Amino acid sequence: MKPYDYQPNHIIFYHPIPTKTIFREGYAPQRAGIMEQKSDDSRYMEKKWQQKWKEAKIFEAEPEKGKEKYFLNFPYPYMNGYMHLGHAYTLLRVDVYARYKRMKGFNVLFPFAFHCTGSPIVSAADRIKEKDPKQIKIMEDMGIPDDMIPKFSDPVYWTEYFPDEYVKDVTRFGCSIDWRRSFVTTSLNPLYNKFIEWQFRKLKAKDYVLLGEHAVVWCPKCNSPVGDHARIKGEGETPQEMTLLKFKFNGEYLIAATLRPETVYGQTNMWVDVDLRYVKAKVGEEIWIVSKECADKLKEQKEGLEIVGEIWGGQMIGKTCIAPGIDREILILPSDFCDPDKGTGLVTSVPSDAPDDWMGLHDLYDEGLCNRYGLDCEEIKKIKPIPIIETPGWGDLPAVKISEEMNIESQQDREKLEEAKKIIYKSGFYTGVMNENCGEFAGIKVEEAKDLVKAKLIEKGDADVMYELSGEVICRCLTPSIVKVVSDQWFIGYGEEEWKKGAHKALSILKLYPEGVRKQFEYVIDWLNDWACTRELGLGTKLPWDDKWVVESLSDSTIYMAYYTISKYLEHEKLVSAEKIGDSFFDFVFLGQGNAEDLSKETGISESKLKEMKGEFEYWYPFDLRVSGKDLVQNHLTFCLFNHVAIFPEKHWPRGFGLNGWILVSGAKMSKSAGNFYPLRGILDEFGTDGTRFTLTYSGEGIDDPNFSMDFAKGAHARLESWRDFAINNYDSGREEKIGIDAWFESVLNRSAKEVIEAMEDTKYRTALKIGFFDLQRHLKWYIRRCLGQCNKAILNDLIITQTKILAPVTPHICEEIWEKLGFEGFISLAEYPKAKPTKIDETMEISEEFLINTISDINEILKVTGIEAKKIVLYTPPEWKYIMHRMAIEMGFAKELKVNNLMKRAMANEEIKKHSKEASGLAKKLVDQLTNRGEDELSRLRAEVNEKEYLSEAKDFLKHEFKCEIEIYSSDDKARYDPKNKGIFAMPFRPAIFVE
Numbered sequence: 001m002k003p004y005d006y007q008p009n010h011i012i013f014y015h016p017i018p019t020k021t022i023f024r025e026g027y028a029p030q031r032a033g034i035m036e037q038k039s040d041d042s043r044y045m046e047k048k049w050q051q052k053w054k055e056a057k058i059f060e061a062e063p064e065k066g067k068e069k070y071f072l073n074f075p076y077p078y079m080n081g082y083m084h085l086g087h088a089y090t091l092l093r094v095d096v097y098a099r100y101k102r103m104k105g106f107n108v109l110f111p112f113a114f115h116c117t118g119s120p121i122v123s124a125a126d127r128i129k130e131k132d133p134k135q136i137k138i139m140e141d142m143g144i145p146d147d148m149i150p151k152f153s154d155p156v157y158w159t160e161y162f163p164d165e166y167v168k169d170v171t172r173f174g175c176s177i178d179w180r181r182s183f184v185t186t187s188l189n190p191l192y193n194k195f196i197e198w199q200f201r202k203l204k205a206k207d208y209v210l211l212g213e214h215a216v217v218w219c220p221k222c223n224s225p226v227g228d229h230a231r232i233k234g235e236g237e238t239p240q241e242m243t244l245l246k247f248k249f250n251g252e253y254l255i256a257a258t259l260r261p262e263t264v265y266g267q268t269n270m271w272v273d274v275d276l277r278y279v280k281a282k283v284g285e286e287i288w289i290v291s292k293e294c295a296d297k298l299k300e301q302k303e304g305l306e307i308v309g310e311i312w313g314g315q316m317i318g319k320t321c322i323a324p325g326i327d328r329e330i331l332i333l334p335s336d337f338c339d340p341d342k343g344t345g346l347v348t349s350v351p352s353d354a355p356d357d358w359m360g361l362h363d364l365y366d367e368g369l370c371n372r373y374g375l376d377c378e379e380i381k382k383i384k385p386i387p388i389i390e391t392p393g394w395g396d397l398p399a400v401k402i403s404e405e406m407n408i409e410s411q412q413d414r415e416k417l418e419e420a421k422k423i424i425y426k427s428g429f430y431t432g433v434m435n436e437n438c439g440e441f442a443g444i445k446v447e448e449a450k451d452l453v454k455a456k457l458i459e460k461g462d463a464d465v466m467y468e469l470s471g472e473v474i475c476r477c478l479t480p481s482i483v484k485v486v487s488d489q490w491f492i493g494y495g496e497e498e499w500k501k502g503a504h505k506a507l508s509i510l511k512l513y514p515e516g517v518r519k520q521f522e523y524v525i526d527w528l529n530d531w532a533c534t535r536e537l538g539l540g541t542k543l544p545w546d547d548k549w550v551v552e553s554l555s556d557s558t559i560y561m562a563y564y565t566i567s568k569y570l571e572h573e574k575l576v577s578a579e580k581i582g583d584s585f586f587d588f589v590f591l592g593q594g595n596a597e598d599l600s601k602e603t604g605i606s607e608s609k610l611k612e613m614k615g616e617f618e619y620w621y622p623f624d625l626r627v628s629g630k631d632l633v634q635n636h637l638t639f640c641l642f643n644h645v646a647i648f649p650e651k652h653w654p655r656g657f658g659l660n661g662w663i664l665v666s667g668a669k670m671s672k673s674a675g676n677f678y679p680l681r682g683i684l685d686e687f688g689t690d691g692t693r694f695t696l697t698y699s700g701e702g703i704d705d706p707n708f709s710m711d712f713a714k715g716a717h718a719r720l721e722s723w724r725d726f727a728i729n730n731y732d733s734g735r736e737e738k739i740g741i742d743a744w745f746e747s748v749l750n751r752s753a754k755e756v757i758e759a760m761e762d763t764k765y766r767t768a769l770k771i772g773f774f775d776l777q778r779h780l781k782w783y784i785r786r787c788l789g790q791c792n793k794a795i796l797n798d799l800i801i802t803q804t805k806i807l808a809p810v811t812p813h814i815c816e817e818i819w820e821k822l823g824f825e826g827f828i829s830l831a832e833y834p835k836a837k838p839t840k841i842d843e844t845m846e847i848s849e850e851f852l853i854n855t856i857s858d859i860n861e862i863l864k865v866t867g868i869e870a871k872k873i874v875l876y877t878p879p880e881w882k883y884i885m886h887r888m889a890i891e892m893g894f895a896k897e898l899k900v901n902n903l904m905k906r907a908m909a910n911e912e913i914k915k916h917s918k919e920a921s922g923l924a925k926k927l928v929d930q931l932t933n934r935g936e937d938e939l940s941r942l943r944a945e946v947n948e949k950e951y952l953s954e955a956k957d958f959l960k961h962e963f964k965c966e967i968e969i970y971s972s973d974d975k976a977r978y979d980p981k982n983k984g985i986f987a988m989p990f991r992p993a994i995f996v997e
């Protein structure tokens with residue numbers, strides 16, 4: 001289901017251990033010496049700004065009365081390896097927004113912490129202790145020096161080493177983080193430990209944490225449940241309940257497993273494998289006959305099960321047993337399709353509805369075969385399928401019917417039988433109705449009857465249940481998982497109805513980026529049920545009331561964003577030791593319960609500090625945006641909603657979630673096995689911080705998988721440097737006076753700023769870069785060309801500042817550098833984000849310029865086709881009546897009634913057009929061709945009243961310069977015009993006629 005080798009910002013990273021082979025052949029060697037030099041320069045420059053930010057403490061956020069806050073965060077990564085490109089992508093999505101919001105004037109908090117909960121660190125440490133060569137290789141591949149590896153045999157060392165390395169990488173990546181709020185999880189951090197204990201006592205008090213008997217996916221080696229992310233294979237597979245039917249047989253029971261207990265009414269015989277040695281298992285007071293494989297599975301599900309004997313399949317053939325549900329004596333017959341690994345290795349036969357069973361019987365209608373087993377063939381021929389279910393289209397003996405239709409000849413026709421089975425089971429289950437042979441269940445839909453029949457069988461002692469995995473699951477320790485029924489497992493009861501309602505409400509007030517993921521959240525909230533929240537092994541917080549258990553990693557990470565608001569007091573000021581604080585402390589700070597005076601006595605923290613902490617929490621909370629990979633919808637993010645609902649009042653529920661896809665590198669999924677796995681530090685070495693950030697930001701947006709293009713990354717830094725050079729060299733230069741084209745560029749600049757802000761607000765950074773960098777740069781080039789190199793100084797300055805500020809959240813280092821070189825005070829990181837001046841946006845102006853650009857391209861086309869070296873170019877704009885008709889056509893386009901007839905009818909009612917009726921009918925056809933199927937946006941742009949003749953005339957000098965020849969411009973209405981070839985009549989609105997000589 002999910003690419004396991006790569007999960008970008010999963011709360012827990014089980015597999016993203018980076019390999020040493022960072023770069024494939026093909027691009028690393030292309031780096032020439034000069035690039036090396038440049039890259040070193042940028043490294044120095046980036047470091048310089050990181051140092052300055054740190055010294056000025058500009059990312060250390062304090063509550064500020066009257067200033068609007070914005071609190072964003074990123075799921076703390078798991079500390080079993082270095083940061084990789086996938087983490088970096090999601091982290092950058094948070095950082096770009098943090099930087100953007102800061103420039104928009106918000107007081108921004110962006111903290112970071114380190115997740116250490118769970119067994120992966122402990123088991124990796126154990127493997128190092130055992131000198132397991134595989135684990136040692138993993139460490140070597142990561143780049144850990146040989147002499148350091150033995151240190152990692154202590155799990156605690158991981159929780160010290162990797163957080164430090166993360167701080168280095170994240171800092172070098174230029175993220176605007178308040179590091180004073182960082183912490184590690186688990187009992188290694190007694191303060192965080194207290195917080196989780198508080199959370200769990202709160203949940204327990206609401207009866208959300210319960211002890212129960214449950215079937216869980218289990219690793220016999222780790223001796224622990226295997227959560228989704230702890231699997232190398234089988235994410236999403238679950239324990240599937242099967243009904244065990246009990247057939248009385250000589251005072252013992254033959255056991256057959258089925259997913260369709262309602263079909264007991266059609267049982268005709270029992271199938272066994274003649275050559276299989278079954279075992280007799282003592283379950284409670286009963287003896288069950290099942291395959292050895294089944295007994296092994298049942299040992300984990302039925303307490304006290306022991307094997308007490310054996311029996312060969314062959315020993316049972318020809319004997320009878322009593323079928324459950326119908327209390328009928330049935331024959332035990334040989335079959336080839338009893339698989340000891342599936343169910344119990346015995347199969348009950350329902351030939352009416354199971355094609356396998358029908359064919360099994362059919363095969364035994366052979367005298368010779370019966371003789372071989374010592375069976376009476378006549379007896380077997382008496383066994384007839386019993387109709388039990390009426391299925392639309394298949395009648396009441398679907399197995400018989402489909403076997404005939406598909407020409408299935410025996411139970412050896414495996415392929416056809418599998419297909420037949422699928423078809424029949426599906427239609428029978430979803431559309432069938434139980435018939436009169438089904439006793440009290442006659443007339444009931446199969447879908448509903450299933451659970452009713454099962455319940456009745458179990459109640460009567462005719463059935464039991466067992467669990468099988470819905471598919472293969474392999475634990476990350478490489479051991480195949482099994483299903484275990486645990487009786488003393490702690491669960492969080494996410495199935496509770498009222499709680500679900502609360503979670504739905506929390507979702508309804510949540511802003512989602514992108515909005516499209518809401519349905520998925522709704523589904524997950526409905527679908528979530530009991531969640532095993534403790535483990536016996538691994539690092540973590542002990543369950544406060546049952547210390548043999550440790551809270552698992554997806555359960556101790558649901559509300560810790562609240563802890564960030566006070567962690568700087570606890571973790572960094574070291575205001576108080578953990579022994580002194582308890583639930584009353586968190587009740588006061590987070591829930592406003594109790595009073596500061598009593599709490600001060602209890603904890604030794606001053607009243608004013610207690611109030612300060614409470615105030616700080618209330619200032620920052622709730623958080624405004626949490627960004628993660630899309631894989632966390634189904635667990636972490638939804639848990640986060642549930643737990644906020646359980647613990648906090650509604651005003652402190654989360655405000656926003658952002659989701660993103662999984663990064664591709666040059667189009668390929670990042671994976672260790674494919675040799676394209678990228679630790680962030682290697683990428684930063686190669687492309688520099690700003691180059692990497694620029695490439696990552698441009699790699700995608702929304703929920704689709706972004707693509708980090710190596711080719712793009714190679715040129716990214718140079719692109720930024722050339723902007724830097726342009727900005728520095730051209731700031732404060734140019735002419736003072738204004739000319740016509742200036743208004744056009746001001747319009748473009750302000751419209752771009754407006755559209756960039758819209759995209760940024762929506763976290764669509766790729767769109768923002770496209771409009772705010774690539775398009776804007778293109779417009780700038782045109783503006784320079786149009787001004788013949790002489791830009792207006794004020795406008796050029798505005799452009800340089802706007803462009804640099806638009807880039808600043810994405811590539812902050814080089815933008816600080818530009819900012820400084822231009823002589824501005826302070827950091828661009830704190831400067832005000834560009835504002836669009838709506839009065840400067842002039843759509844008609846922009847359409848007019850577009851008209852000019854199109855005209856130039858038409859002229860070029862003509863020059864190219866004719867090969868003329870022009871001495872003179874004459875342009876003719878259309879006569880007034882053509883504009884009138886053009887406008888008529890546009891309005892008819894809006895009304896969706898644009899047809900040649902309609903247009904002509906209306907045009908002929910106009911005196912001016914009527915004078916040109918012959919020409920008008922030609923124009924009508926052209927206009928209808930041109931304007932049909934245009935969108936409203938396009939039509940509305942064409943409504944613009946461009947004074948074409950005037951606009952072209954103003955651009956005359958430019959056109960002369962472009963084409964190095966004489967330019968003349970006329971309207972076709974002009975009586976005195978130079979038009980030797982009578983070209984003027986071809987002019988159309990937005991399409992002037994062109995004459996070249």
Ligand SMILES: [Zn+2]
Pocket residue numbers: 219220221222223475476477478479
């Ligand atoms: Zn395991």
